[in-house]
Amino acid sequence: MKSYINLLLVSGLLASFGLNAHAAESSMTELYCSIRDSGINLNCQWVTKDGKKAMQPDELAVFIDQAGISAYVTVKSKAGYERAFLIDANAEQFKKLNEVKRSAALSEVSRYKNDLFVEIEKKLIKLSDELDSQAASATLVKYDSSIALDKYRRESHTISSELDGYRKNREKVCSSTPAFEQISRANSGLQKSLSGILYAFQTPGSCMDEFKVFKDKDGTVDLRQLDGVPEKFLEKCKKTK
Known part of the structure; x- marks a missing residue:
């Protein structure tokens, strides 16, 4: 376990130096995560314009840097609901991160980023479980953020299909007038x-x-x-x- 944590710290340093810049693209400001069978960790993927891409352990620091500006995490709960969460960049933890960056060694900064990700992870799982319980107890009329997300996806499906069709045939369309x-x-x-x-x-x-x-x-x-x-x-x- 100790060697694994050390690996994360070293990897976080490398990420801070930009060796994982491919994961720091502006399009990668959202994660899609499912709760592992253990119930205490998330299995996450980057959401990119080309689809989903596995998130590596050495990219935790990259996500924290982006979350300090703006980032979303969509969590698939144990009950199968998908809910989108906005990371609060104004939270005290991110203010402290800025202080750590100014005064601490790189290894300490990397360790703090890793700890902050774990804290976010626990909070997402806790909220997801609580919302699952609320959804299960609702009768006749149900309200849940996952319903709004599903509604948005269904409404945008037609537009997305039209855009995909245009992208596939744009050369033909533009040359047939x-x-x-x-x-x-x-x-x-x-x-x-x-x-x-x-x-x-x-x-x-x-x-x-x-x-x-x-x-x-x-x-x-x-x-x-x-x-x-x-x-x-x-x-x-x-x-x-």
Whole structure:
């Protein structure tokens, strides 16, 4: 047990130095946790824009740093209810953390963050159990924060499905409008015309063969090179009598 705690402390230090920056993205301000069978600990995952990602022991300090600004924890209770909790960044424990950061050694800061996470963990489990008891005793009319969360998810499901459909087909949607097709045809015609002009310029013996036009590695041409074409054409391509 002692070696495990030491591992957490060392890992917390590494996290504080940013070696676990991948877990400190701005999108990772929420945890999804379920109560373990023992009833005294949480099994948590980061909630990201790409889904859920397992939370590692060395990321406890990362979460505490974020919780000091703003963070949510959704807890799945023993009865199967999902409730969202906001971590109170103005609580005395976080004020003390700021004091510890200013005066204590890094190892002590890391230890305090770990202890604070454990305190949050115990509080979440206690509240979850109490709310389960209240929900079980309610009859005829039930009120619980998990009901509001479930209602929100059901109401937002249609919008989320529409957004997912748009993301999958956005290229097709954007390229199927009459205006887009008209612009595409115009650009294609312009490209062919410019290619013909450039080819004529590079033909040996033409009046413009000295006018050099250079292509980039991807084959594109910086059109600013053509700024002097009118003057060069009038100078070089006059008919001889």
